[in-house]
Amino acid sequence: MSMEYKGDVTLTFGVKNLDAAIKWYEETLGFKLLYKLDDIGWGELQGPDEKISVGLGVREEVQQGGGCVPVWGVKDIAAARSELESKAVRFDGDTSEIPEMVKLATFFDPDGNAMMLVESLTQG
Numbered sequence: 001m002s003m004e005y006k007g008d009v010t011l012t013f014g015v016k017n018l019d020a021a022i023k024w025y026e027e028t029l030g031f032k033l034l035y036k037l038d039d040i041g042w043g044e045l046q047g048p049d050e051k052i053s054v055g056l057g058v059r060e061e062v063q064q065g066g067g068c069v070p071v072w073g074v075k076d077i078a079a080a081r082s083e084l085e086s087k088a089v090r091f092d093g094d095t096s097e098i099p100e101m102v103k104l105a106t107f108f109d110p111d112g113n114a115m116m117l118v119e120s121l122t123q124g
Helices: 018-029 077-085
Strands: 009-015 032-037 042-046 052-058 071-073 096-098 102-108 114-120
Touching (some): 009 018, 018 052
Parallel strands (some): 009 052, 071 114
Antiparallel strands (some): 032 042
């Protein structure tokens, strides 16, 4: 028996302020709000692909640095990083490179949830 996947992914993050988090994901990463349920403290946004969404749930305490770390593939990491830095996004050090493989840069949303940018250096 094997699991059958639909092919979609929802990444969830705990946040302290739902409206502020939604605004950040829209304005900073360009995501689109799909829906918001104030009564249960939940919102979901469309990510960079129609099969990827980000769920935001209100929590009293948001654990910093835990959970999954989404890695967003970009064509030009320097340009993407520059755009995010122009929006005061905090990065964890410099962009690193694994020669002939990838360039990586870790950044954080306002609640301290870690994410990464990745640029592939391989052909194909």
